[in-house]
Amino acid sequence: MWGVKRIVTGDSSFQRMRNSNAANYPGHGNMLGVTSGFETDLIYDLLIGKPISQTLSGGTVLDKIIGQKILEISKQDDLVLRDMGYFSLDEFSAINDMSAFWLSRLPANVAVKILDGKSLEKLLRCRKNNRLDLIVKVAIIDHECRLLP
Secondary structure, three states: OOOOOEEEEEEEEEEEEOHHHOOOOEOOOOOOOOOEEEEEEEEEEOOOOEEEEEEEEEOOOOHHHHHHHHHHHOOOOEEEEEOHHHOOHHHHHHHHHOOOEEEEOOOOOOOEEEOOOOOHHHHHHHOOOOOOOEEEEEOOOOEEEEEOO
8 A cells, every 4th residue: 555654543532530630630621610631642553553652641732732743753654644633734744754644634724725726616516426536735835735535
């Protein structure tokens, strides 16, 4: 499969804790007082079925911040699968630069341009099926990538 050596994915999960732990592991406030919790982030190699990394952080740390660890772990010829919560074009550019691949769902608020200048919305309205495979430019930085439905 395209010379892919590892399929690397990561996801985080939030765990509530007793509110007395809020000084060390703050959670998101709820208008009723302090809360406590932590995020655990697991980075996993799907091809061999083993974890690569697991980190623990306070419950208020965003996935985009936690997810930056994937750049330390990714290698040439990896396929990095990212959830929309981890969507970062800077990280995808870095993954490209290391000759690795990435796959992510596209958030609705990210602009997409077709290379020939046509509107993606018009193209989608004209299609009779849901098959689409083209190179596009994403966001204001015009990051080129392949768009699939």
